[in-house]
Structures are given as C-alpha cells and as structure tokens.
Amino acid sequence: MGKKSTKRCDFRAVLRKNWLLMSTILAVVLGIVTGILAREFAVLSNLDKFYFGFPGEILMRMLKLIILPLIVSSMITGVATLDSDVSGKVGVRAVIYYFSTTIIAVILGIVLVMTIKPGVSQKAEEIDRSGSTPEVTTVDALLDLLRNAFPENLVQASFQQYKSKRLGIEPVNNASIPTSPMVNVVMTTQVNETKSSDYKVIGAYSDGINVLGLIVFCLVFGIVIGQMGEKGKILLDFFDALNEATMKIVQIIMWYMPIGILFLIAAKVMGVDDWEIFRRLGLYMATVLTGLAIHGGIILPMIYFIVVQKNPFIFVGGMAEALLTSVMISSSSATLPVTFRCAEDKNKVDKRITRFVLPVGATINMDGTALYEAVAAIFIAQLNDYPLDAGQIVTISITATAASIGAAGVPQAGMVTMVIVLTAVGLPANDITLIMAVDWLLDRFRTMVNVLGDSFGAGIVEKLSSKELQQMDLTSGIDIVNPFALETAASEKDKNKIKEAYVNGAFDVDKTDSVAVTETSQF
Structure with missing residues (x-):
C-alpha cells in the first residue's frame, strides 16, 4: 500500500513539474490530427482557415509583445551586474562559440550536399516556382546591418528596422543639346559607352523590432550603469524589477501556449495546398534535415559534453519547451521568453549569463540558417548544372556564415539572406523561388537548431566563466x-x-x- 502511494505521489510530482511540456506535446499532436481531418472531411474556404488559426495568432502576438521589455531589461541587468572585465570575457567567449559552431554547421552542410547531390537528378525546369524573389543586394544588406546596429532613433528601433531601397535614375539625354556635327558624334559615342541607367539609394524602414540596435545600445548602457556605482544602482534596480515582472508575464503566457499552438499547427496543416512539391524536393529536404539532426543531435551535444562534462541530453530535456515552441512559431526572437524560462528554471544556468548571452545568441547565432543556406546554394547550382570550383565553395561558406549572422531572428529571414549567397557565386537569385514552397517547414526545424545552439552556448559560457563568477560571488x-x-x-x-x-x-x-x-x- 505504501509503495503504491509513493508511486502515485511520484507520478503526480512529475506531472505537476512537467505539465506544460506534456500539454504542449499533446497540443502539437492534436493540432496535426485536427489539420489533417479538416483537410479530408471539411470544406473550408481560405477565410475559414484564417479565422480557425486566430487563437494561434494571439499566441504569436503575446510572445512578440514581450520581446522588447525582455531584451532591454535582461541585457542591461546582465551586463551591469557583471564586472566590466568579466562582461568582456563573457562576450568574447560567447562570440567565439557562436562563430565556431556556425562555421561547423556550414562545413557540415557543404559536405552533405556534395555527397548526397540532391539536385543532380533533377532540372530547375521540372520544379514549380513559388513566391517572388526578395529584392536585396549584398553591399546594401551588409551596410544595413551596420546601420541597424547604430539606430538613429531608439524609439523607432523598437518597432522598425532600416532597409535600403534602390531607385533607378534614367541617363540624361544629351541628343537635345545643339552641337556641331563632330562634337555630336563624340557625345553620342560617350552616351552609348555609359550605363543605360544608374541607381540612388534612399532610406526606408520596414516593420519589425531592430533587435541588433537595441542589443548594442543596452550593452553600452549596461556597462555604463555598472561603472556608476551607487549612482547607477537606482537604474539597475529598476531594470532588474522590470525583468522579474516580465518573466512573471511570461509564466502567464505559458498557460495559454498549448491552446495557441494547437490552432497554430492545425491552421498551417490546413493551409498547405501543394503536397506534390514535397515529393519533388524530398531529397533536398532530407539533406537539410539530416544536417540539422547531425548538428543539433551530435555536434552541439558533443561540444557541450567536452566543455561542461555533463550529460547534454539532460540539458536538452530541460530546454524541451523552448525547442517545441521554436518549431511551432518559427522565430528564435519570439521564442526568447520561453528560452529564458527553460535555461534559468529548468537547467539552472546563472542569470548573469543567460541575460547577456541569450539575447545576443538569438540575434547573431544562426547555425541552422547557415547550414540551410550552404545546402540550398549548392542544390540550386546542381539543378542548373553549374559546376562549382573550390574557390566558389569557400565563397559560399564565408557568405553563408556572414549572411546567417545578419539574419534577423524572425520567420523566413533566411530567404532574404539566401539571395546574398546566390549572388556571391553568380547563381540566379530568382531560383530561390524553386525552394520557397517547402521553406516554411524547413524554417521551423532550423529555428529549433538555432535556439538549441543559443541554449548550449549559455551553458558552455557559464562553465568557461565559472572562475570569474565565483570570484564575484566571494566579493559580493x-x-x-x-x-x-x-x-x-x-x-x-x-x-x-x-x-x-x-x-x-x-x-x-x-x-x-x-x-x-x-x-x-x-x-
């Protein structure tokens, strides 16, 4: 009798501790089943499908709402509570980890796509195109990255990002200018030798939080507060209280998350019209998913085990809610509130590390995106029978790494940066429309790898910074x-x-x- 009572108590304790994870998994399964049944047995218009997914839209809006106060409060308190020397070391370690894992992901993707060769057996003409090619140029994209790092208006950076736009300039028609016959011949020759059109760059803004700009400002602001001593303590206490209040709100949102995820998934399944494209691009998808599985399931856990000397899969289990959320909503930035909660509450990572490392990781650490872009670029080259030499492959690896760092942590940002990679090696940018039909699915899994890499990064940086943290503990x-x-x-x-x-x-x-x-x- 006593044993049965103990087992019942243990089960209830496990259920109470993991109710959110279990209910989220159940919501995913129910969402998929509901979506399939609705497709088979219900006749729904596009408007019906849109309204059906409304509870999922509410979840997305809740999570996006909390991003701004969470990033600002966590970054400022995280940096301010660290000694300036310690914060510098933590930042360097985080950047080295993120940069190293991104390069490993790119190399893995290149090796897999060159080995499996998913595009050799097909032609570009055999695959239906979907969507339109994003308008972006390599130089403007890189310059916009720097511009967004230093926003001219902090309030505007809270809801808009800077994005350059090119406008064509028609050449001046010199034929109307009266000249002598000899001069007219010379001027006509000069006009023919010049470009038919030129461009001017105008500043424009697009909707979306400028996370990079906010992080740079909060980083500097936090360092300044930390060095102000008693004068800065009032501000530090304010942002610390703001962070705690924000996390309380996150806990409230978590109660609604299973409901939102159920409708989010069901609406997405119902909205897929062309399932044939999955068969045609099956080998390409298998290549990307294999790379993501190897990187997220083997390479990252191995790095964590070597550095931290702990079981990485226990750590992954603690991050399960964040990983599931990232798959459902396909945004590492929107997943950030859940990532914080899992890293701090489940895996007990030091808050001084998570508040600093996780927002930076959600912005610049895109392992899954880098791997996907390398695979997609070479896949498109194979579809076009375009041979790539060693120099072009190196170019793909460099541009995929740089483009992934510049990709915002929002849905399908990889499609925009993909244009940069294709342009760098002379591939047609409009061929990105060949893979756009399946990108919505692959985007979810690469986002999960991005979030997993951020989480492992927090655990690894905490271990590498343990001496500095202990020294701070002793002195405080x-x-x-x-x-x-x-x-x-x-x-x-x-x-x-x-x-x-x-x-x-x-x-x-x-x-x-x-x-x-x-x-x-x-x-």
Whole structure:
C-alpha cells in the first residue's frame, strides 16, 4: 500500500513539474490530427482557415509583445551586474562559440550536399516556382546591418528596422543639346559607352523590432550603469524589477501556449495546398534535415559534453519547451521568453549569463540558417548544372556564415539572406523561388537548431566563466558555502560582513548545511 502511494505521489510530482511540456506535446499532436481531418472531411474556404488559426495568432502576438521589455531589461541587468572585465570575457567567449559552431554547421552542410547531390537528378525546369524573389543586394544588406546596429532613433528601433531601397535614375539625354556635327558624334559615342541607367539609394524602414540596435545600445548602457556605482544602482534596480515582472508575464503566457499552438499547427496543416512539391524536393529536404539532426543531435551535444562534462541530453530535456515552441512559431526572437524560462528554471544556468548571452545568441547565432543556406546554394547550382570550383565553395561558406549572422531572428529571414549567397557565386537569385514552397517547414526545424545552439552556448559560457563568477560571488557575498568556515574571505572585514548577512537572514540554509543567497547582498 505504501509503495503504491509513493508511486502515485511520484507520478503526480512529475506531472505537476512537467505539465506544460506534456500539454504542449499533446497540443502539437492534436493540432496535426485536427489539420489533417479538416483537410479530408471539411470544406473550408481560405477565410475559414484564417479565422480557425486566430487563437494561434494571439499566441504569436503575446510572445512578440514581450520581446522588447525582455531584451532591454535582461541585457542591461546582465551586463551591469557583471564586472566590466568579466562582461568582456563573457562576450568574447560567447562570440567565439557562436562563430565556431556556425562555421561547423556550414562545413557540415557543404559536405552533405556534395555527397548526397540532391539536385543532380533533377532540372530547375521540372520544379514549380513559388513566391517572388526578395529584392536585396549584398553591399546594401551588409551596410544595413551596420546601420541597424547604430539606430538613429531608439524609439523607432523598437518597432522598425532600416532597409535600403534602390531607385533607378534614367541617363540624361544629351541628343537635345545643339552641337556641331563632330562634337555630336563624340557625345553620342560617350552616351552609348555609359550605363543605360544608374541607381540612388534612399532610406526606408520596414516593420519589425531592430533587435541588433537595441542589443548594442543596452550593452553600452549596461556597462555604463555598472561603472556608476551607487549612482547607477537606482537604474539597475529598476531594470532588474522590470525583468522579474516580465518573466512573471511570461509564466502567464505559458498557460495559454498549448491552446495557441494547437490552432497554430492545425491552421498551417490546413493551409498547405501543394503536397506534390514535397515529393519533388524530398531529397533536398532530407539533406537539410539530416544536417540539422547531425548538428543539433551530435555536434552541439558533443561540444557541450567536452566543455561542461555533463550529460547534454539532460540539458536538452530541460530546454524541451523552448525547442517545441521554436518549431511551432518559427522565430528564435519570439521564442526568447520561453528560452529564458527553460535555461534559468529548468537547467539552472546563472542569470548573469543567460541575460547577456541569450539575447545576443538569438540575434547573431544562426547555425541552422547557415547550414540551410550552404545546402540550398549548392542544390540550386546542381539543378542548373553549374559546376562549382573550390574557390566558389569557400565563397559560399564565408557568405553563408556572414549572411546567417545578419539574419534577423524572425520567420523566413533566411530567404532574404539566401539571395546574398546566390549572388556571391553568380547563381540566379530568382531560383530561390524553386525552394520557397517547402521553406516554411524547413524554417521551423532550423529555428529549433538555432535556439538549441543559443541554449548550449549559455551553458558552455557559464562553465568557461565559472572562475570569474565565483570570484564575484566571494566579493559580493553571494553563494557562500559553509559561511562560518570563511577560509576564502579576503579580509577580516569581509568575514564580518558575511557573518552579519547570515545572521540577518540574507542566506537560506538547506539540509546539507550549504547556503545560497536568496537576494543580492546588501553590503
């Protein structure tokens, strides 16, 4: 009887702890089944399908609503609570990790597509085109990346991104100018030798949060607050309270998430009209998905295991809610609230690391996107019987890495940066429409790999920065184990401060006699 009662209690504890994950998985399954049944047995117009997906749209709007306060508060508090030297080291480690894994993803994608050769057995004419080619040029895209990093208006950066637009300029017709016959011949020759048209670049803005610009500003703002000492403490407390309030709102949104995901998935399944395209592009899709599976299931866990010396799949299990959410909503930025919650609550990653590393990762770390762009570029070359030499393959790897870093963490941003990769090696940019019909599905899985890479990055950077974090803990009185031993205290004054904090209840003692500070020490 006692054993049955214990098992029942254990089951209830597991259910209570993982109810959100289980309900999300159930919502995904029900969404797929509902979508298939509706396609087979119900006659729905496009308007009916649109209205059916309305609860899913509400979920997307909720998650996007919380992005701005979450990024601003987390970045500022994360940087401000770190010492300037520590924040610099953490930033360098994060960038090195992100850059390294992106290069590995690109190389993996190139190896797979050159081995499997999904485009050799087909021709570009055999595949139906879908959508239109995004209008983007390599130089303007790179310059826009820098422009968005330094927005001219912080308020505008909260809801718009800068995007250059080219306008054609017709050449001046010099034939109307009266000249002598000899001069007229010379001028006619000069006009014929010049370009028929020229361009001028005008500034334009498109809807969407300028995450990169906000991160750069918050990074600098956080460093300045951290160096202001007592004067900056008021601002730090404000943003810390804002971060805590934002995470409380995220918890409320999580209650609604299974309902929103169910309708989001069902509406998407009902909205797919051409299933034949999946058969024609099956080998290409298999190549991309294989690469994503190897990178996310083998390479990233292996790096985590080597550095952290812990089971990476337990870490992945803790991030399961964020990974499922990323697949459903196909946006690493919109998934950021859930990523924070999983990394901090489930995997216990230090908040000083997550608040700094995760927003940066959601902006510049796009392993899945980089792998996809490398595969897609070579696939299009194979469809066109376009031989690629070693230099062009290197060019693809470089441009795919750079373009993925510049891709915003929003749905199908990879299609825009894909044009840059194709243009760099002389492939027709309009051939991107060949793969656009299946991109909505692949985009979801590469977003999941992007989020997984961000999460592993937070765990790895925390491990690499453990000495600096421990040193900060010792100097601030945070996370002292067995405080009355106090062997590690720097001076008698520090010992007295730690004892005083302990007596005043700044520490909570657990059953193992170790202590953890529940709030930042006041001394």
